[in-house]
Amino acid sequence: MAKINEDLYYDLAMELVRDAGKVLRESINGRKTITEKLSNWDLVTEYDQKIEDTIIGRVKKEYPNHKFIAEESTGKNLPELTDDPTWIIDPIDGTLNYVHSFPHTCVVIGIAVKKEMVIGIVYNPILEQLFTARKGQGAFLNGTPIKTSKIEDLSKALVCLEVGFMKAESMRELTIERVKAVLKEAQGIRTLGVAALTLCYVALGIVEAYHIEGPGISTWDIAAASLIITEAGGVVLDRKTGERINIMKPRAIGACNAKIATDLFHIIREADSKVIENNK
Ligand code: LIP
Numbered sequence: 220m221a222k223i224n225e226d227l228y229y230d231l232a233m234e235l236v237r238d239a240g241k242v243l244r245e246s247i248n249g250r251k252t253i254t255e256k257l258s259n260w261d262l263v264t265e266y267d268q269k270i271e272d273t274i275i276g277r278v279k280k281e282y283p284n285h286k287f288i289a290e291e292s293t294g295k296n297l298p299e300l301t302d303d304p305t306w307i308i309d310p311i312d313g314t315l316n317y318v319h320s321f322p323h324t325c326v327v328i329g330i331a332v333k334k335e336m337v338i339g340i341v342y343n344p345i346l347e348q349l350f351t352a353r354k355g356q357g358a359f360l361n362g363t364p365i366k367t368s369k370i371e372d373l374s375k376a377l378v379c380l381e382v383g384f385m386k387a388e389s390m391r392e393l394t395i396e397r398v399k400a401v402l403k404e405a406q407g408i409r410t411l412g413v414a415a416l417t418l419c420y421v422a423l424g425i426v427e428a429y430h431i432e433g434p435g436i437s438t439w440d441i442a443a444a445s446l447i448i449t450e451a452g453g454v455v456l457d458r459k460t461g462e463r464i465n466i467m468k469p470r471a472i473g474a475c476n477a478k479i480a481t482d483l484f485h486i487i488r489e490a491d492s493k494v495i496e497n498n499k
Pocket of ligand 1: 260261262290309311312313314315381383384412413414415431434435436440
């Protein structure tokens, strides 16, 4: 059967993600030049830049008209998402983990066509976990189909969120209140410092939900893995509206099902109202 465009994009993305994974794997335990972005908890290394430049360079050579939304080159203001094929790239997600050789770190490539995610790839080359999804074709870990957890009761759920955002003054109170509220209702919480991979853990069924929103979090952290979750049978909501996620508004609740997503949505909303009320 002749390959359609998206097959070709997928093949190229897989090749690029594997090459990038090799760079990440070979550099994780070595010397790196570390630069602070927002603060000392938001870092970039020369390898983030090198991987991103290589991916973009190779795609541009093959598809000069394709667009990019990528962590190290997009800047603070997200471009408009158009109908053109758009490569959404995080060259190293979990850079702080990578700097510490903490093995939860990954390369992320997502592709949107006509404003819809059609391809999502998240690769952790340290633990050899390659998460893949194509729209309508299911989600996979190293080629084996994956499904989200069937748990519907939040008291039996393991929920991830990012306590690291307490480092940002603007997020401190909100994060503390959210952590308190979620911990009260869930069976346990975990915090891994790597958005795309944690969303994939929801897809894999080893975590029931993940809330992600904070300084520096953007489209490249959530777009590819959102497709992986939905293809694995889960849901991804906009944390603010409770509607299906808009990848250009990166504030997400990824969950194994609608019940857990909605419960978490209400808990976080209530925690936020408490903080707003206290600050009046
Ligand atoms: C990271 C996110 C993580 C968050 C970090 C950081 P980066 O992305 O994946 O969830 O806690 O502060 O934003 O910057 O390593 O690509």
